[in-house]
Structure formats: structure tokens, C-alpha cells
Amino acid sequence: MTRIKSDFLIIGSGVSGLFTALKLAPLGSVVVVTKKADYESNTNYAQGGIASVFDDKDKFEEHIKDTLESGAGLCDLEAVRVLVEEGPTRVKELLDLGVPFTRNQTGELDLAREGGHSKNRIIHSLDRTGSAVEQSLLDHVHANQNIRILENHACVDLITKHHLKNKENLPLRCYGAYIVDTETGEVFPVLAKKTILATGGAGQVYLHTTNPNIATGDGVASAYRAGAIVKNMEFYQFHPTSLFHEQGNSFLISEAVRGHGGILREIGGRPFMKDYHEMGELAPRDIVARAIDDTMKKRGEPHVLLDITHRPANDIISHFPSIYERCKKLGIDITTDPIPVVPAAHYMCGGVATDLLGRTNIADLYACGETTCTGVHGGNRLASNSLLECLVFSHRIANDIKSEGKLEYSSETDLIPDWNKEGTTNTEEWVLISHDLIEIKTIMSNYVGIVRSDMRLERALRRLKLISQEVKDYYNRTTVSLGLLELRNLVKVAELIVRSALLRKESRGLHFSTDYPEDRTPSRQDTILSHQL
Secondary structure, three states: OOOEEEEEEEEOOOHHHHHHHHHHHHHOOEEEEOOOOOOOOHHHHOOOOEEOOOOOOOOHHHHHHHHHHHOOOOOOHHHHHHHHHHHHHHHHHHHHOOOOOOEOOOOOEOEEOOOOOOOOOEEOOOOOHHHHHHHHHHHHHHOOOOEEEEOOEEEEEEEOHHHOOOOOOOOOEOOEEEEEEOOOOOEEEEEEEEEEEOOOOOHHHOOOEOOOOOOOOHHHHHHHHHOOEEEOOOOEEEEEEEEOOOOOOOOEOOHHHHHOOOEEEOOOOOEOHHHOOOOHHHOOHHHHHHHHHHHHHHHOOOOEEEEOOOOOHHHHHHHOHHHHHHHHHOOOOOOOOOEEEEEEEEEEOOEEEOOOOOEOOOEOEEEOHHHEEOOOOOOOOOOOOHHHHHHHHHHHHHHHHHHOOOOOOOOOHHHOOOOOOOOOEOOOOHHHHHHHHHHHHHHHHHHOOOEEOHHHHHHHHHHHHHHHHHHHHHHHOEOOOHHHHHHHHHHHHHHHHHHHHHHOOOOEOOEEEOOOOOOOOOOOOOOEEEOOO
């Protein structure tokens, strides 16, 4: 049976995973596990850019202030300071790697502005920033002989002491992960000195999301099952403007469109954002998403309009070529037609709790990127801080590992058993998986969306617990498959979101409760959940 040993195991191939791989490659062998092709990730879908201070008129303190204000009082100041002050150096590393960031006529970086930012500080590659960063990183990863990518492979479970005999006196430590080859069905251990989770978000827990199909919360779910602490899972950011179209209503219309002058209008044409916030279209995302949701409900309309037709056509096309091309294929010319938009699940602000070095409470297990809760986003992520977080904390993880000096495999590593599939059967009952998946998405969208109540949340939790038990029973008697793993992870993430939301007795940031609309706790309080093994 297959067994792989590697100095480092990275689960996920977005910017966090790839940047970490490049940083760790000089220290030893690296295995990167990715569910699909190596370029498929949330990073690849990021349009806007990377927020960082590059203008002499901008200051670190202003970026910090904007981040804290968007975070609704829940940001960790020290984490935010690390993010902002170390950000420019990490972005310069991307420039050195050849990422083609857009420049102005004088050859300087073209700095855009997005919602919640007081200054132009968004470094971008037209409206394809994520794809540009991903491709450059992949080119360097493929050229590095110390890095091996396992495509079409997925994490089944992190390996900890509960996979060992005589485990009572052992500390909680990660030895690697059981990985499944999704094409052959073989499950095998990848044993590592250090394991890094970089699996992205969980947008697929909702019916409408800007995330790709692979965003199923694998990192959070597997870490929680292994005994990791998760934090602030109630804060799921809905992007205010996802394209509303039967063939493309999960396509993101970048925040940069509003930053470039786009106006949100009712279907009848009246602009409405000034009714909700003095910053209008440039208000923080949670406010814009709730404003759109409220406008749609009040008027009984299925969407609102994002109008940038007042800008010159060549200016629109040059700034937003991907959005222009995608909408044009669907019969919408954004230079002459307003874009129909609705909010869609976009970014998970909570996640696996880490310190400022990316360490979890499980020894030898790190996490970075959207999978984590580092404290930088608080109750609502500031636009374009996500890719910056990936870069800054990936670098910190690598530095922390490097500071340990020569690494050795844990003495228990050779005691890790092969995967045992006895008692399971290979079933074709895909209808059971697809039915539960649709039910989870519907429950979450109906009861745990932009606006919540305790009654809705309690109803959601009751139903999710029933599905969770069904999935557990099915998993225990069925051969591992990708669809089953993703279902298992999604129902766990859904439960964590609902349980966290029920614990927060206030409205704050992305969590808005009709039961506690004005109750805002003055001090910073995180929602903590942990699974006792």
C-alpha cells in the first residue's frame, strides 16, 4: 500500500498553499495536495486585488484604521498591524516572481480603491488579479524539484493520536493526513514533519456563492474533527454584487466596479445606497449587502442594478475586461446596460484559530489563508485584505518552521496504520449525497443568510443535526469518495456556523440578528468552539 513521507505536507493549492510551498522548498521536500487541477482555487477567482500601502500619501495607520473599522470591533490589533506593515514586502516578492500587476502611464503601480478604504491602495492585474498571482506562483512551483503536486487528491482526515494505539499519554500532534486519490479511490497516509492547511473557504455551504465547486470547508472541518479550535464562524461575508443570471449568477462583479464609480440602483433606476450609509457605494461590504437585501425585500424584486454606463466605454472595457467579456456572452453589455446583481456567499471570516505565526493548538499543524481566523478580519473583512493575509502569514509560517532548525519525524510516525476500509462497500447511491447537499445549501440560505433570528437558527440546527447523523452513518459504511468527503465537511461547517451564530447575542459586522439588532458588546469577544476527542 502507498505511503508517502515528506518534510512538509500542504493541503490546498491557492496562493497560501503555493506561496508557503515556495518558502519551505529550500528547507526540504514538499507535497502539495489539491482536489482538482492545480490552478483551481478561490485565489484564481479573486478579481479585485491586494490591499497594501505603496503611495506616499497613504500611511500604515490609515490602512490599519480602515481594517479595524470594517472589522466591527473584533479585529486583533496586533494581527492587523502585522498584516499591514509586512504587506508591502510580500507584494514586492510577487513583483520579483513576475506577477504582471497593472501600471499607470508613468510606469508606477496603478492603485485602485474599493469599499471601506480611505485611500487608493489596491494593487491589481486588471480584473484578473487572483489568476495572475496563481499562474506566476504555479510556474515557480512547477520549476522547483523539491515540490510535488498531487492533483485530484483530497484530505480524508488529519492524522493525530486518535489513529494510534496506546494514545492516552500522547500530546495532541499532527503527523500528516490520510489522502484519497479521487480517480482510483485509494486512501493512503502522507506523513510529514509539519502539515499546513490552506484549503480556502466554504462558499458551497450556500446556494449562491462566488466560490468554485471545491470550496467545501475541508480545512475547517478536518481540523475541528482532529481537535483544533475554530473561531468566529458566524461571520460569513456575502459579496454584495454577484451577477444575477440563470447561466451565471455565481459570477463575481468585483468591488472595484463600485470603486470605479458604479452606482447601485433599484430596478426602476433610483440610486439607494445613500439611504443606508454616508459612504454610499463605498460603504463596507456588510452594509452594502444588507442594503441590497433590504431593498430587494421591500420592493419584492429579485435583484438590483449596478450601473457604470456613465463612464466611457473604452475606460470600462480596459479596467474590467473579464467582467465585460463574461457579461457580453450572457447578453449584457456593461458599457450600455446596468448589471443585475444579488448578494452571494463570498468569504469565510472565521476559521481555524491560529496565532501570529500560523500555529494551531495542535502541535505541528499550521493553517493559513481563508481557512483560518488570524484576527485580521474581525466581524467583516475589508476588501482585498484576503490575498495580503495569505502572503503575510504564509511567510510567517515558513519563518517559524525555519527557526526550529533541523526537523525530525515524530517517534510515532512509523506507528501510523495504513487506511482500513474493512466493513465498507462501494455504493452508487449518489442520489443520497446530492439530496443531502441540496438540503444543506437550502437550509443555510433560508435560515443562516444575511439576516438571521434565533428561531431560524434553531430550526436550521435541528435539521442539520439529522443530516449530520445520516452522513456519519453513511460515511462509516461506505467507501471514501470525493462527493462523500465534501458532504461530510459541508454539514460540519454548516453546524459550526449555526452554533456560533446562536452564541452571539448581538448584531455585529456580518452577523445581523433581528432578535438583537442594537445590542453591541463594547469589548472584543470571540466565539470559540472546540471538539473534545
